[in-house]
Amino acid sequence: KCMSASTINLAVIPGDGIGPEVIAEALKVLEKAVAAEGVGLEQTHYKLGAEHWLATGETLPDEVLADLRTRDAILFGAVGAAPGDTRIPSGIIEREMLLKLRFSLDHYVNLRPSRLFGTVGSPLANPGTIDFIVVREGTEGPYVGNGGTLRAGTPHEVATEVSLNTAHGVERVVRDAFRRASARERKHVTLVHKHNVLVFAGHLWKRTVDAVAQEFPEVTHDYLHVDAATIFMVTDPSRFDVIVTDNLFGDILTDLAAAVTGGIGLAASGNINMDRTAPSMFEPVHGSAPDIAGQQKADPTAAILSAALLLDHLGYAGAARKIEAAVIADVENRDGGARTTSAVGDAIAAAL
Amino acid sequence: KCMSASTINLAVIPGDGIGPEVIAEALKVLEKAVAAEGVGLEQTHYKLGAEHWLATGETLPDEVLADLRTRDAILFGAVGAAPGDTRIPSGIIEREMLLKLRFSLDHYVNLRPSRLFGTVGSPLANPGTIDFIVVREGTEGPYVGNGGTLRAGTPHEVATEVSLNTAHGVERVVRDAFRRASARERKHVTLVHKHNVLVFAGHLWKRTVDAVAQEFPEVTHDYLHVDAATIFMVTDPSRFDVIVTDNLFGDILTDLAAAVTGGIGLAASGNINMDRTAPSMFEPVHGSAPDIAGQQKADPTAAILSAALLLDHLGYAGAARKIEAAVIADVENRDGGARTTSAVGDAIAAAL
Ligand SMILES: CC(C)[C@H](C(=O)O)[C@@H](O)C(=O)O
Ligand SMILES: CC(C)[C@H](C(=O)O)[C@@H](O)C(=O)O
Numbered sequence: 001k002c003m004s005a006s007t008i009n010l011a012v013i014p015g016d017g018i019g020p021e022v023i024a025e026a027l028k029v030l031e032k033a034v035a036a037e038g039v040g041l042e043q044t045h046y047k048l049g050a051e052h053w054l055a056t057g058e059t060l061p062d063e064v065l066a067d068l069r070t071r072d073a074i075l076f077g078a079v080g081a082a083p084g085d086t087r088i089p090s091g092i093i094e095r096e097m098l099l100k101l102r103f104s105l106d107h108y109v110n111l112r113p114s115r116l117f118g119t120v121g122s123p124l125a126n127p128g129t130i131d132f133i134v135v136r137e138g139t140e141g142p143y144v145g146n147g148g149t150l151r152a153g154t155p156h157e158v159a160t161e162v163s164l165n166t167a168h169g170v171e172r173v174v175r176d177a178f179r180r181a182s183a184r185e186r187k188h189v190t191l192v193h194k195h196n197v198l199v200f201a202g203h204l205w206k207r208t209v210d211a212v213a214q215e216f217p218e219v220t221h222d223y224l225h226v227d228a229a230t231i232f233m234v235t236d237p238s239r240f241d242v243i244v245t246d247n248l249f250g251d252i253l254t255d256l257a258a259a260v261t262g263g264i265g266l267a268a269s270g271n272i273n274m275d276r277t278a279p280s281m282f283e284p285v286h287g288s289a290p291d292i293a294g295q296q297k298a299d300p301t302a303a304i305l306s307a308a309l310l311l312d313h314l315g316y317a318g319a320a321r322k323i324e325a326a327v328i329a330d331v332e333n334r335d336g337g338a339r340t341t342s343a344v345g346d347a348i349a350a351a352l
Numbered sequence: 353k354c355m356s357a358s359t360i361n362l363a364v365i366p367g368d369g370i371g372p373e374v375i376a377e378a379l380k381v382l383e384k385a386v387a388a389e390g391v392g393l394e395q396t397h398y399k400l401g402a403e404h405w406l407a408t409g410e411t412l413p414d415e416v417l418a419d420l421r422t423r424d425a426i427l428f429g430a431v432g433a434a435p436g437d438t439r440i441p442s443g444i445i446e447r448e449m450l451l452k453l454r455f456s457l458d459h460y461v462n463l464r465p466s467r468l469f470g471t472v473g474s475p476l477a478n479p480g481t482i483d484f485i486v487v488r489e490g491t492e493g494p495y496v497g498n499g500g501t502l503r504a505g506t507p508h509e510v511a512t513e514v515s516l517n518t519a520h521g522v523e524r525v526v527r528d529a530f531r532r533a534s535a536r537e538r539k540h541v542t543l544v545h546k547h548n549v550l551v552f553a554g555h556l557w558k559r560t561v562d563a564v565a566q567e568f569p570e571v572t573h574d575y576l577h578v579d580a581a582t583i584f585m586v587t588d589p590s591r592f593d594v595i596v597t598d599n600l601f602g603d604i605l606t607d608l609a610a611a612v613t614g615g616i617g618l619a620a621s622g623n624i625n626m627d628r629t630a631p632s633m634f635e636p637v638h639g640s641a642p643d644i645a646g647q648q649k650a651d652p653t654a655a656i657l658s659a660a661l662l663l664d665h666l667g668y669a670g671a672a673r674k675i676e677a678a679v680i681a682d683v684e685n686r687d688g689g690a691r692t693t694s695a696v697g698d699a700i701a702a703a704l
Contacts, residue, residue, distance in 0.1 A: 155523075
């Protein structure tokens with residue numbers, strides 16, 4: 001590939017639970033796909049996550065973060081302890097590792113495509129054709145960790161959470177959404193927010209969409225309150241083409257979208273720094289699912305599709321399309337019979 | 353009824369769009385239901401909403417609020433201008449009237465039952481039995497209007513939204529949820545939040561649930577992140593019995609729940625002050641739907657079920673059950689044919 005490096009310098013963070021199992025399959029497919037393009041794949045594996053924290057007390061040391069910065073991209077499995085595991089302070093791995101990566105590496109485009117392959121697995125009676133992407137803001141909003149507690153544990157406790165939104169942060173992700181819409185067939189952007197209640201943040205988002213829309217006369221756009229958006233997600237998901245929304249609404253909508261399009265086992269995501277000032281990170285939307293870990297029960301499809309998004313980002317669109325085609329063929333032929341995690345990976349790799 | 357006044361002193365706020373049409377049917381049913389109990393119904397109608405604002409510039413004057421306080425309960429239709437109406441500043445009616453009522457009258461329990469009557473209208477292929485209630489906090493969280501904008505309209509704009517949560521506010525609504533669960537068959541409470549990210553508010557909610565649960569040994573409880581809760585809402589809604597959650601998550605989840613149980617046309621709600629220091633307010637979850645207003649196309653069922661919640665709150669459980677039974681019989685026999693708003697009201701009133 002003339003436009004890309006001939007070797008991909010890849011960071012791999014398998015993580016906890018089913019993370020290592022699904023990442024093994026994603027690598028199996030990725031290796032075969034890049035080899036077919038004559039591209040090398042150099043892998044550096046990082047031990048991070050709940051297990052690693054239990055063993056070492058480390059979440060994401062500065063040296064590791066610095067080392068990750070030297071890679072072309074990061075393939076990420078899943079992190080998080082079992083819900084009942086009281087040895088690990090709740091949420092610490094998510095915040096001090098996963099969110100720290102997104103924030104430190106400025107992953108402002110949290111890209112989550114939702115596509116229904118056939119009608120496989122949708123809980124909807126009449127899902128119709130579903131093919132949209134959610135461009136979720138990834139570096140601000142209610143995720144900034146800005147808040148506090150006063151008089152904790154007393155009857156007078158007050159707890160706050162502050163959502164921070166900046167013109168800089170909103171504008172770049174909105175422009176990215178319009179750019180992606182412009183390259184799609186329907187060329188339509190839907191802003192999802194709750195500006196009738198969250199006036200300050202909501203109006204910043206709305207004004208920004210109206211302004212950026214001027215740059216893209218070929219793209220139409222509309223607005224939905226987040227509550228109404230969840231209704232359309234189950235009654236008329238075909239209406240969506242590109243959704244742009246804030247960090248928290250995007251978190252909620254993309255899990256719902258994943259469910260509607262056949263389940264979290266198929267939902268891929270990219271945490272993308274479009275300015276390429278740091279490596280982007282690709283991960284399945286699902287979590288570490290400790291209850292089925294190590295049993296070869298997890299569906300590696302979301303991880304494999306995340307590898308395709310990774311290739312897309314690095315400029316190997318042809319290889320990405322081949323992986324997607326192999327996944328679609330595999331998913332559309334599923335008969336509900338149980339296959340092991342590696343059997344699914346083998347089948348998709350074979351179909352490449 | 354020995355426990356209740358023999359005349360209900362009712363405030364009626366029909367509002368905008370389809371509000372007046374659906375409220376007319378709710379009153380038709382309510383009047384018949386209370387008459388059968390030998391109870392009087394004294395009505396005071398209030399002109400409030402977007403139309404009223406356009407005519408007078410008033411949202412909710414202090415005198416009107418004071419007058420409303422003298423009533424036993426409020427039956428509310430819907431408010432809000434047409435989305436394209438630029439004469440009305442966006443969200444002003446919602447905030448300065450609807451939310452002002454909820455906050456001023458301390459409606460801390462925003463009660464939203466979700467029940468699937470037959471399988472009528474659910475977009476899910478296999479909805480199963482759905483019968484849960486959402487106890488949404490109604491007086492704090494991200495709805496407090498606490499935030500601001502710095503350098504508006506410049507590339508350096510910063511907009512904040514502050515979610516305020518107090519031990520007082522969280523504890524009383526959590527206790528209400530456990531109390532309601534204790535009176536139900538399955539006796540199960542699910543707290544929905546996002547405590548792995550919204551640490552401060554999330555932990556206040558979680559600690560409060562754990563503490564209040566001690567008072568209700570007969571009630572079981574679990575926890576779901578809001579994103580996961582939306583997945584279960586479409587893959588396994590039967591798992592829910594009583595959901596307790598914050599103002600914004602409750603807003604999102606109840607619209608989704610309404611969609612899953614046959615649509616927003618059936619979803620009732622109560623804005624309840626359990627301490628009875630001010631009148632409670634009952635309203636359909638749907639909005640003013642200006643696009644179909646005045647055409648007798650709106651489904652009055654949600655408004656009628658809201659009147660049943662009103663009777664429940666005032667101590668007329670028998671009359672409330674009769675309305676519910678009449679609604680269920682009507683909904684289960686719907687064949688998809690179009691009926692006018694008043695035909696639906698007539699049918700339900702006749703079935704009482
Ligand atoms: C694990 C959690 C912090 C994360 C999020 O809320 O962003 C997850 O739900 C996701 O969507 O990637
Ligand atoms: C109109 C709006 C302010 C309101 C809310 O967000 O609470 C509505 O969506 C609701 O759920 O009653």
